[in-house]
Amino acid sequence: MTNLLLVEDDELLAEQTRQALSRHGVQVTVAHNGPATLAVLQQLNQLDAAVLDQNLGPDNGLDLIAPILERFPGCRVLLLTGYGSIAAAVAATHRGAHNYLTKPATPRDILEALAADPSSLAPALPQTPPSLQRLEWEHIQRTLDAHDGNISRAADALGIHRRTLQRRLKKRPSASEYQREKGQQTTPDNDN
Amino acid sequence: MTNLLLVEDDELLAEQTRQALSRHGVQVTVAHNGPATLAVLQQLNQLDAAVLDQNLGPDNGLDLIAPILERFPGCRVLLLTGYGSIAAAVAATHRGAHNYLTKPATPRDILEALAADPSSLAPALPQTPPSLQRLEWEHIQRTLDAHDGNISRAADALGIHRRTLQRRLKKRPSASEYQREKGQQTTPDNDN
């Protein structure tokens, strides 16, 4: 039995991920922000792995690595993030993270990333052949999110015409299969 | 005076980079492949930094990290790669690399990356809202690279038609082209 701590501010996504991981025989504890994570840490007796969303609203997942490793030195820490940034990946690794993944990551991805030996680059990559369409769609969602759902500004940031963004969004009102775990909420009431 | 070891299989690019770094007051030693690097290592008395191209033909820059650090434990190792992958960045860091950059990188980029503290990098991700076009282009290059330049397979992996990939590639200055001379010029397709 693996004990895993999941820190994810999107409660819907957190619950979905928790359930999915449970089906893989993992005992999952969930926290939704930095302070809660620190509190939970004190209550745990054992921790084998931690999965941290890097973007926790006001908090930063990177800052949780140290406290976690301090309490559970052997714990494997996996960072998750919407934007895969190489600089962030390097920073996370320097701080002691075991691996670094970009969303959307399936439970399988997560478990593999935790189990893998990250110093050999073979494992993680080849099983991620994102189609161009999917990549675009996710980037659009992210950008839209970053602009509080403002289509005009998002389109501008993306370098495409507002009308085009409008049309694209309309073509795929519901999230694609891949997006299932990201949740289908396109509500503009986001925090960041 | 900083002593730097540059390992880059493209001899032209290596020379350009060497000259550029020299102008910044750096003493540069150059090697073009793995074995040569190992040989050079034995001849050096001091080494402050190493810049490794990850893709050294048959050799892999990652495998040079250990020998370098073994001989010069305090040496700062910077990995360079054409198409950066997060997995590779994590792997490099786990192996002791100080930082990881994607080409094209200017001498300034290199020096900054070597000087920076990569773990304290304020990692609020959305620093660079990439345009859709740029994102696509990078993904295409990455995929192409992962398939050894095989257009047919890359197109398949990307989920687009081979003819479409072909046409897209033709429309832009080839990456391998401008990499070769990226020494002082800015990238042609600088979208915001």
Added chain:
DNA sequence: GAAGGGGTGCGGCAGTTTGCCTCGTTCTGC
């Protein structure tokens, strides 16, 4: 040498998408 098999480059065509312009409608703050 003669077939394959896989890959590339390219022309063409019909259907789709995009860029751009325009209009009408909300919603908000002054």
Added chain:
DNA sequence: GCAGAACGAGGCAAACTGCCGCACCCCTTC
């Protein structure tokens, strides 16, 4: 009530895409 900012939508020319075919090249295998 009005200006400013967004949104949704229609329309059209231009660009792009998928798809088919064809010629050529390089290898391997008869």
